[in-house]
Amino acid sequence: MPGISPQTQQAISERWRAAIIQTYPGLTAEFLRQEKDPFRNPVGAALREGIPCLVAELFGAMDPGKVSQALEGIVRIRAIQDFSPKQAVGFVFELRDILRDVLRAPEAPLGELHKRIDEMALVAFDVFMRCREQVYEVRLSEARRAEGFRKRMVSRDAGG
Amino acid sequence: MSVFSSLILVLVFAALAYAGGLAGSSRWFMGVILPYTAILVFLGGLSYRVLRWAKSPVPFHIPTTCGQQKSLPWLKWSWLENPQSKGGVLLRMALEVLLFRSLFRNSRAQFLDGPRLRYGEEKFLWLSALAFHWSLLIILIRHLRFFVSPVPRFVMGLEAVDGFFQVSAPQLLVTDVVILAALLFLLQRRLRNPQVRYISLFTDYFALFLLLGIAFSGVLMRYFFRVDLERVKEVALGLVTFSPTVPAGVGPLFFVHLTLVSLLLIYFPFSKLVHMGGIFLSPTRNLANDSRVKRHVNPWDYPVKVHTYAEWEEEFHDKIKAAGLPLERE
Amino acid sequence: MSEALPKHEELVQIRYDVPRNGWRSAHVDFRKGTYSYSAAPKNVQYLGMANPRHWRPTDKDWKLPPDWKQIILRGMKERLEKFRSFRLFMDICVRCGACADKCHFYLGSADPKNMPVLRAELVRSVYRRYFTASGRLFRGLAGGRELTEDVLKEWFYYFYQCTECRRCSVFCPFGIDTAEVTMIVRELLNLVGVNTNWVLEPAANCFRTGNHLGVQPHGFKDSIDFAVDELEELTGIRVEAPINKKGAEILFVVPSADYFATPHYYTLLGYLALFHEIGLDYTFSAYASEGGNFGLFNSHELMKRLNNKIYAEAKRLGVKWILGGECGHMWRVLHQYMDTMNGPADFLEEPVSPVTGTRFENARSTKMVHICELTADLIHNGKLKLDPSHNDHWRVTFHDSCNPARGMGLLEEPRYILRNVVNHFFEMPENTIREQTFCCGSGAGLGTDENIEMRLRGGLPRANAVKYVRDKHGVNLLTCICAIDKATLPTLLEYWTPGVEVGGVHELVANALVMKGEKDRTTDLRGEPFPAKEAAVHA
Numbered sequence A: 001m002p003g004i005s006p007q008t009q010q011a012i013s014e015r016w017r018a019a020i021i022q023t024y025p026g027l028t029a030e031f032l033r034q035e036k037d038p039f040r041n042p043v044g045a046a047l048r049e050g051i052p053c054l055v056a057e058l059f060g061a062m063d064p065g066k067v068s069q070a071l072e073g074i075v076r077i078r079a080i081q082d083f084s085p086k087q088a089v090g091f092v093f094e095l096r097d098i099l100r101d102v103l104r105a106p107e108a109p110l111g112e113l114h115k116r117i118d119e120m121a122l123v124a125f126d127v128f129m130r131c132r133e134q135v136y137e138v139r140l141s142e143a144r145r146a147e148g149f150r151k152r153m154v155s156r157d158a159g160g
Numbered sequence B: 001m002s003v004f005s006s007l008i009l010v011l012v013f014a015a016l017a018y019a020g021g022l023a024g025s026s027r028w029f030m031g032v033i034l035p036y037t038a039i040l041v042f043l044g045g046l047s048y049r050v051l052r053w054a055k056s057p058v059p060f061h062i063p064t065t066c067g068q069q070k071s072l073p074w075l076k077w078s079w080l081e082n083p084q085s086k087g088g089v090l091l092r093m094a095l096e097v098l099l100f101r102s103l104f105r106n107s108r109a110q111f112l113d114g115p116r117l118r119y120g121e122e123k124f125l126w127l128s129a130l131a132f133h134w135s136l137l138i139i140l141i142r143h144l145r146f147f148v149s150p151v152p153r154f155v156m157g158l159e160a161v162d163g164f165f166q167v168s169a170p171q172l173l174v175t176d177v178v179i180l181a182a183l184l185f186l187l188q189r190r191l192r193n194p195q196v197r198y199i200s201l202f203t204d205y206f207a208l209f210l211l212l213g214i215a216f217s218g219v220l221m222r223y224f225f226r227v228d229l230e231r232v233k234e235v236a237l238g239l240v241t242f243s244p245t246v247p248a249g250v251g252p253l254f255f256v257h258l259t260l261v262s263l264l265l266i267y268f269p270f271s272k273l274v275h276m277g278g279i280f281l282s283p284t285r286n287l288a289n290d291s292r293v294k295r296h297v298n299p300w301d302y303p304v305k306v307h308t309y310a311e312w313e314e315e316f317h318d319k320i321k322a323a324g325l326p327l328e329r330e
Numbered sequence C: 001m002s003e004a005l006p007k008h009e010e011l012v013q014i015r016y017d018v019p020r021n022g023w024r025s026a027h028v029d030f031r032k033g034t035y036s037y038s039a040a041p042k043n044v045q046y047l048g049m050a051n052p053r054h055w056r057p058t059d060k061d062w063k064l065p066p067d068w069k070q071i072i073l074r075g076m077k078e079r080l081e082k083f084r085s086f087r088l089f090m091d092i093c094v095r096c097g098a099c100a101d102k103c104h105f106y107l108g109s110a111d112p113k114n115m116p117v118l119r120a121e122l123v124r125s126v127y128r129r130y131f132t133a134s135g136r137l138f139r140g141l142a143g144g145r146e147l148t149e150d151v152l153k154e155w156f157y158y159f160y161q162c163t164e165c166r167r168c169s170v171f172c173p174f175g176i177d178t179a180e181v182t183m184i185v186r187e188l189l190n191l192v193g194v195n196t197n198w199v200l201e202p203a204a205n206c207f208r209t210g211n212h213l214g215v216q217p218h219g220f221k222d223s224i225d226f227a228v229d230e231l232e233e234l235t236g237i238r239v240e241a242p243i244n245k246k247g248a249e250i251l252f253v254v255p256s257a258d259y260f261a262t263p264h265y266y267t268l269l270g271y272l273a274l275f276h277e278i279g280l281d282y283t284f285s286a287y288a289s290e291g292g293n294f295g296l297f298n299s300h301e302l303m304k305r306l307n308n309k310i311y312a313e314a315k316r317l318g319v320k321w322i323l324g325g326e327c328g329h330m331w332r333v334l335h336q337y338m339d340t341m342n343g344p345a346d347f348l349e350e351p352v353s354p355v356t357g358t359r360f361e362n363a364r365s366t367k368m369v370h371i372c373e374l375t376a377d378l379i380h381n382g383k384l385k386l387d388p389s390h391n392d393h394w395r396v397t398f399h400d401s402c403n404p405a406r407g408m409g410l411l412e413e414p415r416y417i418l419r420n421v422v423n424h425f426f427e428m429p430e431n432t433i434r435e436q437t438f439c440c441g442s443g444a445g446l447g448t449d450e451n452i453e454m455r456l457r458g459g460l461p462r463a464n465a466v467k468y469v470r471d472k473h474g475v476n477l478l479t480c481i482c483a484i485d486k487a488t489l490p491t492l493l494e495y496w497t498p499g500v501e502v503g504g505v506h507e508l509v510a511n512a513l514v515m516k517g518e519k520d521r522t523t524d525l526r527g528e529p530f531p532a533k534e535a536a537v538h539a
């Protein structure tokens, strides 16, 4: 996918980030956008880190490892916030409109890009499912830990 | 919505006062009755609020500690952020009151990313809050020259310092510029910072507009539409010596100013503006962190139902015995 | 592809809308994973509290008493008269917003009602409506709000999304402490029987058996004995761990999770090893077998009821002073409330370290010393033989728990200890530690299983800082001095920053401790081989 300048990529990233941020309540969106200190604004920081990566991959090699890692940072947070699954991963499709706007290209040449977007969406969904499962797993391991030592005692006593 | 309605409300008050000042008919009301009422309401209301706070006791010892406690003598103790003595508390309070220490605390982390650094708005909040309050204080003190005759030395001195930038014919006073700028900054912050806008109420805007109105009318009087200062002084002295007069020809703008000030005084005790008194009483700041050193007494402490050792031993008697633990009653 | 693009500035023009209708409509959707279950009637009953019944937050009808509104308003009036903090905090907030982005729940959930100022406004609006002249007169214009059932539900939702961590209070120019407001509102909710099981069940257990977990005396003894056995296996030394021993010098009180849950348990082993080494004359108590106090998360009265047994037991056993283990909210109560509620402790003596002779003057009246104070003093006086290389498999950071940090100021003692017992210690970023520490997101009775999503949200800012030191310094152990942290941070970190474990300070102390007469120790308290020994074996 040659010929996409860094500036354009950056513009796409920023628009996309803005679109995602707008899925949060208005005033929070502004905060997420503005606050640059990653420790005061972990959600915003995750976006700021992940989005440019994804855009680079979109126009680059689509390295599965990198894509899923970048999505991970974003989706992991959305998976436990007040979003339905559709809202949690739907942000990937925002890319379509943004590309159309920014690249000002007719539909056809975007074909390959759209395929990549779909791929990303699938990966995002994968990550989402993995995170949801993990929410249940961590609950289980917490329960185990809470009982952990007691169980060991019981098994010692049972074993004589 | 509340922005506009509060602005309009202040403007209506100002317009009424202006009209009244022009007509001359209600000057007695605005020049004497309203100010006296305002002072009474202010003093009465504020004391009532403060007394009511003071009447509620501080049952528990709950300072917020913002630094290392005083424990082992060789550990560096943060005597200001975590005071253990009266002196430390006084200093901590003084810094809060005079410098808004906590508001300053918003330290930025050094790990900013991206090329464009955004300096913390909170530092601006701190700065503008400080600028506003200090200018207000200095302006209030400067006003003494109207109420006291002869004008005390320190008031003159203060004015001289304030007028340090002597650029215009009526000497330009720094605080006049600063208070307007600070108030405007606070207002735009309330409107532009989404979080602050979300939490702002009608009353928050009203207070700001009222103060802006006062400052603005004052500035107009001083620099643009001069009022007769001798007459103003007559009014002011008349008020403090309980021989009120309202000479003709003071100028309607003065009545706008005076009326808005009176309204502020009346509004004061019913609003958040009482934070002035409250800060001195705040139990998270004005207590020393000495709750393990000295016992704090709760005046309304009452006995509660507890599960005594005896009851506990009785309930678990056999199990305690089986476990080989000592019993009080075999 | 065309590169004739609009200008950069133009591209990133974005409009943000602030919700128009503001925050005053009160309606919450109770979504699974974001709230805690209501208290079971038996627990409410056992504690003799109001309105025991079956209900669920998702029910439309919460089965409130018919005069619930009067009850709440009466309760508010009473508390306004009894707590200056409450009255003052209702009055003096200027809505400057300095606290807005300081709450971990706001940062993690992006829900505006989690801004501390707005959390407090949820009650403040009701206060204005019913208790101030302007509010009674001008209602909404003066920022007042009617008390309706929806408002009550909203209170339940958001005041159980505050961990009473006091971070907001640090930044407020007036010191307004939303934790204090939360405590009062939870009291109010209790008056009409709105409470959570995760708070009331531990409280009921604690009232009855002496500890939150409901472990009975023989179970307690078993646990301690088991720990003694395990420690013997690990070190070859059989330590003594007396229980209910009259005439001991010191009563030792720990949070019950220490003798029940992992990884707390390793800290318990740590205490036992340390006390043996310095020959401390102490005793546990099966009656006061809990230092933690879930009453703190319910009401001042319940706090006092649960706290009572510590002094009572100290008196019965005739000890000289009391030592407290690693626990956050336990220490909030011990440090700021115990003496007032259940003192004066005039039957005890001013604490003196039996090993170093140091007088703990900072505990002169309450007569209760934090174990980190004791240990730091031991190390400073060179009373412990330590080999920090035993902890070389750990790259350690320290998480300040909210209560010791902002309700006490115990910041340097644990750091001093850690620097002496580990070789690799790294601080998290400055604005996430010490008095600015981020909460685990599970304190104040929120640490329940069903509330997991909310906890993960609240824990994000903390985890985010952990991630930073993990990625930058390879940190693999987060230490803390709080039982709730030890119970819930492993969960959070497993989700947010896998690869970082959680441990206690005294676990690491005992790892490093070279005990007199110990066998050739090859593993740490978790049974992991010591790094040096391991290397030797490989060589």
Ligand code: HEM
Pocket (backbone or CB within 6 Å): B096, B097, B098, B100, B103, B125, B128, B129, B130, B133, B186, B187, B190, B204, B207, B208, B211, B273, B275, B276, B277, B279, C094, C095, C096, C173, C174
């Ligand atoms: C001991 C005296 C006082 C102290 C320590 C104090 C402190 C503060 C602080 C720390 C703030 C928050 C920062 C801000 O929003 O600007 C504030 C706000 C404010 N203060 Fe004061 N204050 C005092 C007296 C007064 C007085 C006498 C007035 C006069 C009417 C006043 C009017 C205000 C107003 C209007 C605001 C809100 C500003 C806004 O809306 O952004 N204060 N004050």
Ligand code: SF4
Pocket (backbone or CB within 6 Å): C092, C093, C094, C095, C096, C097, C098, C099, C100, C116, C117, C171, C172, C173, C174, C175, C176
């Ligand atoms: S920082 Fe204090 S005064 Fe400012 S909005 Fe928050 S609670 Fe109110």
Ligand code: SF4
Pocket (backbone or CB within 6 Å): C102, C103, C104, C105, C115, C116, C119, C161, C162, C163, C164, C165, C166, C167, C168, C169, C177, C178, C179, C182
């Ligand atoms: S006390 Fe902590 S949890 Fe509660 S509002 Fe303040 S910052 Fe948030």
